[in-house]
Amino acid sequence: MATATAAQRRRRAREEFDAFLAACPSRQLLDRLADKWVALILTALAEGEQRYSEIARTIAGVSQKMLTQTLRNLERDGILIRSITPAVPVRVSYRLTPLGESLLPVVRAIKQWAEQNMGAVQDARRRYDTRH
Amino acid sequence: MATATAAQRRRRAREEFDAFLAACPSRQLLDRLADKWVALILTALAEGEQRYSEIARTIAGVSQKMLTQTLRNLERDGILIRSITPAVPVRVSYRLTPLGESLLPVVRAIKQWAEQNMGAVQDARRRYDTRH
DNA sequence: CCGTATCCTCCTCGATACTG
DNA sequence: CAGTATCGAGGAGGATACGG
Numbered sequence: 001m002a003t004a005t006a007a008q009r010r011r012r013a014r015e016e017f018d019a020f021l022a023a024c025p026s027r028q029l030l031d032r033l034a035d036k037w038v039a040l041i042l043t044a045l046a047e048g049e050q051r052y053s054e055i056a057r058t059i060a061g062v063s064q065k066m067l068t069q070t071l072r073n074l075e076r077d078g079i080l081i082r083s084i085t086p087a088v089p090v091r092v093s094y095r096l097t098p099l100g101e102s103l104l105p106v107v108r109a110i111k112q113w114a115e116q117n118m119g120a121v122q123d124a125r126r127r128y129d130t131r132h
Numbered sequence: 133m134a135t136a137t138a139a140q141r142r143r144r145a146r147e148e149f150d151a152f153l154a155a156c157p158s159r160q161l162l163d164r165l166a167d168k169w170v171a172l173i174l175t176a177l178a179e180g181e182q183r184y185s186e187i188a189r190t191i192a193g194v195s196q197k198m199l200t201q202t203l204r205n206l207e208r209d210g211i212l213i214r215s216i217t218p219a220v221p222v223r224v225s226y227r228l229t230p231l232g233e234s235l236l237p238v239v240r241a242i243k244q245w246a247e248q249n250m251g252a253v254q255d256a257r258r259r260y261d262t263r264h
Numbered sequence: 265c266c267g268t269a270t271c272c273t274c275c276t277c278g279a280t281a282c283t284g
Numbered sequence: 285c286a287g288t289a290t291c292g293a294g295g296a297g298g299a300t301a302c303g304g
Contacts, residue, residue: 017193034166061149078256124210
């Protein structure tokens, strides 16, 4: 039956494309940067090493779970280093690696475009919404 | 009761932070760019005007629903223009606005960092995974 | 102080079917 | 050709409670 075959072809094409996207470096980077808390963490650590609780205070809206999870992901990616000072209570600090620091210009480029142009985007949205 | 008050304070702090993030230009831009299909659409349109079906063919993995939805969002944001040629069947074309074109260097910066450094990230992940 | 473990909710996205 | 409408599954992320 022709329709079934067409549906199967579409499914297969999608699976292949998903595999392509999963392997795509840009896609992977975009997924990381888009994580709700990554840009904020990178910006906080741009000024130097910070303790867990300092980051948590700076980024007042983050939950413990998400902060820990995001920091772990970034550590795994080699973007930052986690160092534990064994004391009571323990002291855990995070700082950017050179790889992490090399990401800062990209974050700043995004920030700069946003600050220069999101106003125009807002205007465009208002115009669109009144027309439709 | 002290615990209830602390919980309420946390909730309130989070709500304020959420409002801050919702208004943050960088956050808004990041959310757009991170949309699964936006970077691909921008890249496709970087070469010039394209018809709906051309974009759909180029981005083989996208569903009709998501392609239309993403294109509408980008049109609403003033990133691209949708033009309809009344014929049978109708012909709908999309092209970047100057605002949309100004976004291309940002996308390219992301792409460039990814292509240069995601290899290092992959290596870091492998090292991390074998250690843990 | 710095987490881990569960549960639960919202929201995105894909599948499918239908239309001018 | 270029959509729109509806439904359902899965995952992200927050609330809460507990642990070294």
